[in-house]
Amino acid sequence: xxxxxxxxxxxxxxxxxxxxxxxxxxxxxxxxxxxxxxxxxxxxxxxxxxxxxxxxxxxxxxxxxxxxxxxxxxxxxxxxxxxxxxxxxxxxxxxxxxxxxxxxxxxxxxxxxxxxxxxxxxxxxxxxxxxxxxxxxxxxxxxxxxxxxxxxxxxxxxxxxxxxxxxxxxxxxxxxxxxxxxxxxxxxxxxxxxxxxxxxxxxxxxxxxxxxxxxxxxxxxxxxxxxxxxxxxxxxxxxxxxxxxxxxxxxxxxxxxxxxxxxxxxxxxxxxxxxxxxxxxxxxxxxxxxxxxxxxxxxxxxxxxxxxxxxxxxxxxxxxxxxxxxxxxxxxxxxxxxxxxxxxxxxxxxxxxxxxxxxxxxxxxxxxxxxxxxxxxxxxxxxxxxxxxxxxxxxxxxxxxxxxxxxxxxxxxxxxxxxxxxxxxxxxxxxxxxxxxxxxxxxxxxxxxxxxxxxxxxxxxxxxxxxxxxxxxxxxxxxxxxxxxxxxxxxxxxxxxxxxxxxxxxxxxxxxxxxxxxxxxxxxxxxxxxxxxxxxxxxxxxxxxxxxxxxxxxxxxxxxxxxxxxxxxxxxxxxxxxxxxxxxxxxxxxxxxx
Amino acid sequence: xxxxxxxxxxxxxxxxxxxxxxxxxxxxxxxxxxxxxxxxxxxxxxxxxxxxxxxxxxxxxxxxxxxxxxxxxxxxxxxxxxxxxxxxxxxxxxxxxxxxxxxxxxxxxxxxxxxxxxxxxxxxxxxxxxxxxxxxxxxxxxxxxxxxxxxxxxxxxxxxxxxxxxxxxxxxxxxxxxxxxxxxxxxxxxxxxxxxxxxxxxxxxxxxxxxxxxxxxxxxxxxxxxxxxxxxxxxxxxxxxxxxxxxxxxxxxxxxxxxxxxxxxxxxxxxxxxxxxxxxxxxxxxxxxxxxxxxxxxxxxxxxxxxxxxx
Numbered sequence: 001x002x003x004x005x006x007x008x009x010x011x012x013x014x015x016x017x018x019x020x021x022x023x024x025x026x027x028x029x030x031x032x033x034x035x036x037x038x039x040x041x042x043x044x045x046x047x048x049x050x051x052x053x054x055x056x057x058x059x060x061x062x063x064x065x066x067x068x069x070x071x072x073x074x075x076x077x078x079x080x081x082x083x084x085x086x087x088x089x090x091x092x093x094x095x096x097x098x099x100x101x102x103x104x105x106x107x108x109x110x111x112x113x114x115x116x117x118x119x120x121x122x123x124x125x126x127x128x129x130x131x132x133x134x135x136x137x138x139x140x141x142x143x144x145x146x147x148x149x150x151x152x153x154x155x156x157x158x159x160x161x162x163x164x165x166x167x168x169x170x171x172x173x174x175x176x177x178x179x180x181x182x183x184x185x186x187x188x189x190x191x192x193x194x195x196x197x198x199x200x201x202x203x204x205x206x207x208x209x210x211x212x213x214x215x216x217x218x219x220x221x222x223x224x225x226x227x228x229x230x231x232x233x234x235x236x237x238x239x240x241x242x243x244x245x246x247x248x249x250x251x252x253x254x255x256x257x258x259x260x261x262x263x264x265x266x267x268x269x270x271x272x273x274x275x276x277x278x279x280x281x282x283x284x285x286x287x288x289x290x291x292x293x294x295x296x297x298x299x300x301x302x303x304x305x306x307x308x309x310x311x312x313x314x315x316x317x318x319x320x321x322x323x324x325x326x327x328x329x330x331x332x333x334x335x336x337x338x339x340x341x342x343x344x345x346x347x348x349x350x351x352x353x354x355x356x357x358x359x360x361x362x363x364x365x366x367x368x369x370x371x372x373x374x375x376x377x378x379x380x381x382x383x384x385x386x387x388x389x390x391x392x393x394x395x396x397x398x399x400x401x402x403x404x405x406x407x408x409x410x411x412x413x414x415x416x417x418x419x420x421x422x423x424x425x426x427x428x429x430x431x432x433x434x435x436x437x438x439x440x441x442x443x444x445x446x447x448x449x450x451x452x453x454x455x456x457x458x459x460x461x462x463x464x465x466x467x468x469x470x471x472x473x474x475x476x477x478x479x480x481x482x483x484x485x486x487x488x489x490x491x492x493x494x495x496x497x498x499x500x501x502x503x504x505x506x507x508x509x510x511x512x513x514x515x516x517x518x519x520x521x522x523x524x525x526x527x528x529x530x531x532x533x534x535x536x537x538x539x540x541x542x543x544x545x546x547x548x549x550x551x552x553x554x555x556x557x558x559x560x561x562x563x564x565x566x567x568x569x570x571x572x573x574x575x576x577x578x579x580x581x582x583x584x585x586x587x588x589x590x591x592x593x594x
Numbered sequence: 595x596x597x598x599x600x601x602x603x604x605x606x607x608x609x610x611x612x613x614x615x616x617x618x619x620x621x622x623x624x625x626x627x628x629x630x631x632x633x634x635x636x637x638x639x640x641x642x643x644x645x646x647x648x649x650x651x652x653x654x655x656x657x658x659x660x661x662x663x664x665x666x667x668x669x670x671x672x673x674x675x676x677x678x679x680x681x682x683x684x685x686x687x688x689x690x691x692x693x694x695x696x697x698x699x700x701x702x703x704x705x706x707x708x709x710x711x712x713x714x715x716x717x718x719x720x721x722x723x724x725x726x727x728x729x730x731x732x733x734x735x736x737x738x739x740x741x742x743x744x745x746x747x748x749x750x751x752x753x754x755x756x757x758x759x760x761x762x763x764x765x766x767x768x769x770x771x772x773x774x775x776x777x778x779x780x781x782x783x784x785x786x787x788x789x790x791x792x793x794x795x796x797x798x799x800x801x802x803x804x805x806x807x808x809x810x811x812x813x814x815x816x817x818x819x820x821x822x823x824x825x826x827x828x829x830x831x832x833x834x835x836x837x838x839x840x841x842x843x844x845x846x847x848x849x850x851x852x853x854x855x856x857x858x859x860x861x862x863x864x865x866x867x868x869x870x871x872x873x874x875x876x877x878x879x880x881x882x883x884x885x886x887x888x889x890x891x892x893x894x895x896x897x898x899x900x901x902x903x904x905x
Contacts, residue, residue, distance in 0.1 A: 005703040012700030016686065016693065023688040023729070428688075437684045437745065440651050441701045442673045 009443050013451035014458070017425055021459070031417075031459070038413065038467070055079040057098035059089040061105045069104065072138050090116050113139070210312075218309050225302045228295050235292045242285035251278035259286045403478045406471060407557035408530035410464050411492075415550055416521045418460040418493045422500020423517040425452045427510045446589045449501065453588070456497025461489040480564035488560070488567050492553045495577060498584030499549070505591055524550035552576050604629040604753055604784035605650065610659035612645055619645045621808040622659070627786055627801070632779050634795040634816075635788040637805030643788040644681065646805070647757050650786070651678050663753060674702060677746035681758040683738040685745055687731025691722065694730050694741075695748065702749035709748070716744040720774060736767035743774060753784045760791060772798050820894055826853070826865040829872060832889040833880060838862045844879040845872075860888070 022028040056078045060066055066082065073080040081098060083089035089101040093116055101116040113136060246252075255278045258266045266283055429435055429452070438448055465486060471477040500517055507513035525531060527545045534542040534551070545551060556573045559565040567574050605627040612620040619642045627633040635643050648654045650661055652672070663672050678684075685694045695717075699709035717723045720740040725733060733741055739759060746754060756775065760768040772794055779785045789795050795802055796816040804811040804819070812819060829852075833841070838857050842864070845852055850871050852864040866872055869892050880887055 008700055008703065012697050016689065016697040019689045019693050020686060432686055433680065433682045433684045434686045434694075436653065436680055437678075437698065438701070440653055440673055440676070440678055441698075442703070443701060 006443070006447065009447060010451040010454065013448050014455040017452050017455040018459070020428055021421065021424070021455075031463075038409075040470075054099040055081055055097070057081050057083055057089040057092055057101040059083045059086045059101065059103045062107060062111065065104065069102070069139070073102075075138065093118055111139075214309055214312055217305070221302050221305050221309070225299070225306075228298050228302065232292065232295045232299070235288050235295060238288045239285060239292065242281055242288065245281045246278065246285070249275065249277050249281065251275060251281060255279045255282045258282050259289075402471075402475060404562070405530070406468075406477060406479060407561050408528070408554050410468060410489075410557055410561075411528075411550055411554040412521075412525055412530070413467055414460050414464045414489065414492055414553065415496050415524050417463050418456055418496025419500035419503065419517045419521045420514075421456040421459050422453070422497035422502075423504035423507070423513045424500070425456060425497075426501045426504025427507070427513045430504070431510065449588055450585070453494055453497050453501060453585075456500065457490050457494030460493030460496060461486065464489050464493070479561040481561070482564075484566065485557075485560055488556065491581070492549070492577065495549050495553075495580050495584060498581070498588060502584065502587060502591075505588075524548055527551075528554060530554065547576055549577065549580050552580075603627060604631075604664060605633075605786065606660070606662040606665075607646075607650070608660050608662075610646070610649060610661060611657045612642075612649055612654060613657055619808050620649070620656075623805075623808070623810055624659075625803050625810055625813050627784060629784055630779065630782045631800040632775070632785045632787065632798055634799035634802035635786065635805055636790070636792055636795060636802055637788075639790070641805045642808045643805055644757055647678070647755050647786070647788055650755060651676050674749055675752045676755060677749065677751035677753070678755045679739075679742045679746045679757065679759055681761055683730075683742050685730050685742060687729070689730065690727050691717075691730050691733070691741060692726040694745065695726075698745050699748055704749060712748060712750065713744070716747055719777065720744055721770075736763055736770065739763060739767070739771055740774065743771070743778075747778065747783075751783065753786070754778060756785065756787045756789075758789055759787065760789065760794065768794060826867060827869045827892055827894055829864050829866055829869065830889070830891040831862045831864075831876075831887075832860050833862075833885040833887055834860070835885065836860050836862075837883055837885060840883050841879060841885065844883060845875070848875045848879065850875060866892075 021031065054077075056073055058066075058069055058073070058080050060069060060082065070080050070082075078099075081092075083092075083101075086101075086103050089098075089103060092098050093101040096118070099117075103114040103116065104111060105114070106112040254275060255269065258269055258279060259282065261269065266279065269279055426449075429438075439445055468479070468481065468485075472479060472481060499520065503516045503520060504513050507516050527534075527548065528550045534545055536542075537545065546555075552573045556567060556570055556577070559570050559573075560567065603626040607626065608624050610620055610623040611618070623642075623646060625633075635646065637643050645654065649656045650663070652661075652667075661667065663675060666672055686697070689697075695709070695713045699706075699713065704712070714723070717726070720743060722733075722737060722741055722744065725737065725741075730738070730741060743756075743759065746756075754775075759775070760771045763771065768791065775785060775787065775798060787795065787799065799816060801813055802816055802819060803813040831841070838855075841862060842852065842855055845864075848871075851867055854863075854865045856863040872892070876887075876890075879885075
């Protein structure tokens, strides 16, 4: 196979592929205008960090601070809108009406500043945050100045306050002496309580005696009560018998008056009565009536005594529920604990006070001897204990966000165009009947495939170069453009085209091929430093993703465009990309020829 | 078209075998095609015609047997000698006729000027000279078949292989294609045509191979194949009121040997050995039966009938 015919075939196939890609005006327009539109939009979005006239919402709760913060905001090129409440300030930031919401609370000496930003507008929010920081830097400087003034004015009052403090300390010492006296009194009381504890066994013994007596009395009363009851039963029987007899004899009420007569009178009546039996019975009855009354009296007396005993027993039971010894013992115990605690506290308090006195005395001496000017000079360090300076590399001094993002944008363009063109060319070839005529031609199919690879790589590279040139000429990008970048762009374009061709080969149909191509390109983009900081991933994943063609390309372009280094300055990147190219070509040759 | 010399067989196929997924598509195929001849391949759908042609041009590797093109195996260096037109148009539909010509011309390493001259000649020959700037996919069906033929002949091949070249075309366009094939063949290009349009092949082919279930049943001239497979004539008779049974009885009464009677609507079809006896007695038979003749046709069966018998 001679080189010229082979080259002729490669060029013819490349031309054919270009013709096919540009066969419709729409696809041609899209291929040409798409990237330019992309760079136009990106350039418009990032061409400058100028945030002049951006409105910042302010919610200020600090009296008399409105003018200060407004002047600081305006001094930094912002417009200010004030809110009475924090909620509308935050809400309008979410709605995009304001770029940020600054909420100031506390007081002038202890200022709390909260910044609310809508980070869903990430790039814009980041830019605003950077600018807002300058406002707070100004505020910090102003606060520092005020702090120094305040320190100076307060220094004169410090000596007076120190003298007063010493007087107060002396008074405290007197108060401590008084407290010690109190403790001594508590000790005396405790000793007295201890003596009282000695009489407790005698009291207990007496209580026991009372208990025994109460029991004995109760038993005696019970016995009496039983005898009275028996007598009452017998009397009642007799009373009933008398009543029965009166009825049987037909006595009626005759002779009933004898109940109020003396014995003699009754005897007389008995002798004269027509119904002497009646008199007898009436008298009989009277006797038992009187006896019954006597028994009732006795029973009432017993009941009274019983009540008293019960009262005594209740009182005794109350005493039993809380033994005196325990009650008195607990009180004594608690009193002792209180005593120890008071003594301990007093002791510690005295030590602390003494220590505080010594320390205060030292500080007072130190303050009196200190140079106030030195203190004031160190105030900056007191307010800002860490002094942070953020420095850009020399090469980055004048770069805008667009300059910094541009390697990523170019890589995105190269990967999307390369992968899509690669897969489209393969699918076009697969669905075309012309494939058979290619297959029976004198040249191997892999050569024609390689020609398509070159075509895709060239198209990708041309698009990227056009975008790069437009970026430099129209948007004034501060990039280091050298001719040597062109072969690199072709080289990477070929890699992405091969990837697209592999997708086109593996996909079952055109729809799946297009979808897979887009997904692959998007995945590359997502797992790139442009979107996901690789440092945030698991170290192993981070290392793996660092070697995707996308990240390798972006890293190499970053070194070339921003730092002006050659492709050989990053040998690992170059070798890795070359390995991808070799793998891809090998795959295509074997896959296509099979 | 360059001058060609009639040498030995242009294509020789011996014991060719090919199978897909353990299914034998071609079973010991053997035939040869004389130089500058037109050779037909006839077979029912699935007989293996396209597979055989793909093996001839080396698109498929055979499982056994040999294929020799001018005495050589069909490797890539033989591609210059063979032109192939598939069943479907084999070019890029989304670019112009001119771009297709340039691409495929370069694929065969034709010098630019020579390619342009030959393309011009072929486009004129096929009547496509005014379509250079037309997107190939926008050509009509007949034009696309002709353009496919142009691309197959672009590199001036010695052998032209056509797989169903007139498939899907109306009779007029088929006629155009066959005329082109004849004109190409007249320049000395050996031609192999696969087609199911048997009547057309009978007219154009020097020899025809009958392919059935992966095997060549027979290879001969169209006339001898007809003679070989049929001694009968076929009579189609349409009368009114159409007393077909009575007509058949009357034929037998007059010793006219008929066989395979078939009734299709108003037409009676029979096979006869001696058509002259029918001509002799037909009028009397119809008159006796008061039948009025509407249409009559008598002919020897074509290759379609042969294939029907073979299948």
